[in-house]
Amino acid sequence: MDTSRIILVAGATGGVGRRVVDLLRKKGLPVRVLVRNEEKARRMLGPDVDLSLLAQRKVILQIGPSIVSDMFPVVLSRAPGLRSNIKPFLQGIKFFEPEVGTSSRELPWGALDDVVMGGVSESTFLIDPNGGENGGPTGLFRGVVSTTNNGGFTSIRTRNFSIPEDLSAYDGLELRIKGDGRRYKLIIRTSRDWDTVGYTTGFDTVKDQWQSVHLPFSSLRPIFRARTIPDAPPFNPSEIISLQLMFSKFEYDGKLNPTFVEGQFQLPISTIRAYMKEPITPRFVHVSSAGVTRPDRPGLDLSKQPPAVRMNKELGFILTYKLKGEDLIRESGIPYTIVRPCALTEEPAGADLIFDQGDNITGKISREEVARICVAAIESPYACDKTFEVKSVIPFSEPYTVDPDNPPQKKTTICTSKLSKKALQGKKA
Structure with a gap:
């Protein structure tokens, strides 16, 4: 990877975002963060964190293309309110x-x-x-x-x-x-x-x-x-x-x-x-949610779906708008990866994972694992222009723990090579 380019992490104080920042720093990659609260960010991420973009709304609305011109990829984690403000400056260049x-x-x-x-x-x-x-x-x-x-x-x-x-x-x-x-x-x-x-x-x-x-x-x-x-x-x-x-x-x-x-x-x-020359790697990695296409899917038994799907309307149509955000990314022309994790947990990483497409799976996955997937996607041509769901093989009802004397081997790649760029993403054809 070209380490002369900065990686922007939006939502960097969230559960996934701060783990992404930590992993990138451990790899020696330059990081810039987009957050809402400067004091909180420095407390969580350290006094040396690059906060060139302050995420008070009145400041975000003034951000121009020059702010992101020196950045290589963008990792956008699940921080509501940040997505729409930076989207206009990350469009694919089309004359x-x-x-x-x-x-x-x-x-x-x-x-x-x-x-x-x-x-x-x-x-x-x-x-x-x-x-x-x-x-x-x-x-x-x-x-x-x-x-x-x-x-x-x-x-x-x-x-x-x-x-x-x-x-x-x-x-x-x-x-x-x-x-x-x-x-x-x-x-x-x-x-x-x-x-x-x-x-x-x-x-x-x-x-x-x-x-x-x-x-x-x-x-x-x-x-x-x-x-x-x-x-x-x-x-x-x-x-x-x-x-x-x-x-x-x-x-x-x-x-x-x-x-x-x-x-x-x-x-x-x-x-x-x-x-860009081949192989093209993602310039925009977005953490969405499994279930974004399900609220309006005909014939779906909502009683068997996660709470966010059953209560989409009561939650302000959150999944509906997440899907609209995904569509904007897919249409932008930016090389992207959209990760749709199932329910997020604070459990450790290390469990075997299931990658899927079509927006049908349910289950859980640790935030640490999602952060690892985001960082791996940045360097993977196989993850480019793909949308996929991911969960752990561990049932939701079964806690996952790691034996400190025999920890699982860290995964260095993500299994996206067999995923389709043309999958319907759970929508009707």
Whole structure:
């Protein structure tokens, strides 16, 4: 694991949270905590704990992206009231996703063609409501390119971002496109100046096929007016100001685009988003609850369910809202793990565990064991983008104790490799 990045633990004074903090510290990993009460946190976690985020509500509402930009994963334990406040700043980075009804005036992309240099080429960017992979909306970069008057390029470019995008945690950009057999360029700028160096890479497309194109930041080269600038500063992924897509007659340094043809062209674009190299490990580990899908499940015998399921309404629909929180995480684009423990106990760790999906199991599990699962998940590609329930094999009615002279062997991994990323999470299909 990259120990130069800080791990944020939300709800760090709770039963699971403080154990997570302790385990991370024992592994020598840098930790920052999000809590409600500073005095309580320092008393429980020690005077040296990093409390850069104070969790008084009036402070949480002022937290911005810069507070979490230096963090690697986030471990969110069961601290009511904290979840909704940090969620907006942990969204997956996505630069374009088409929406039906978006007018051209509202789109962040605008045409930048060779007319600025006397040419006659022209292009546009619009939303095709039915041109997507599955009949849904897609973006469409299209136009007519001509070499008249020494022209030969068309492009679309975003407006400068009001705040630079920091993609230093990512390895490149992924474009989901329907190719036309031509070669295009992606240009990223790190300066607000209009006519300046653009960090550029080219990519080929396959005619009439949807494809995902990965453009690593390491492939970018500093280009100004189709010429390499050898003394330009290296690309800085933490200072991205704008993006540009181009179809051009020219490659770089006098070379020509081998696929260039004058006339009409079009490139459907489904998404542009940042990606991380494989293997991807969870960046967000969330402790939820077993039972979150059960209150509204038809045909369920509530008399055989835990109290939280039977009394969901009386408890302010707590499980309903926990499920909504899970859904937001799953939809965010962040690599995640959602742990749904059964009833939490203060018993020691060490019992054998049962991992399951579908939200059907009942039982118990120690808080210490859940903390171990959270810490293990951070480093496990097999836990990425999975939701699962977990309990001990010990019946709820049977106390679990550990013989100090013969303690159980510590588990160093979690058994998630056989779990599905596409499980229905207990919902109806």
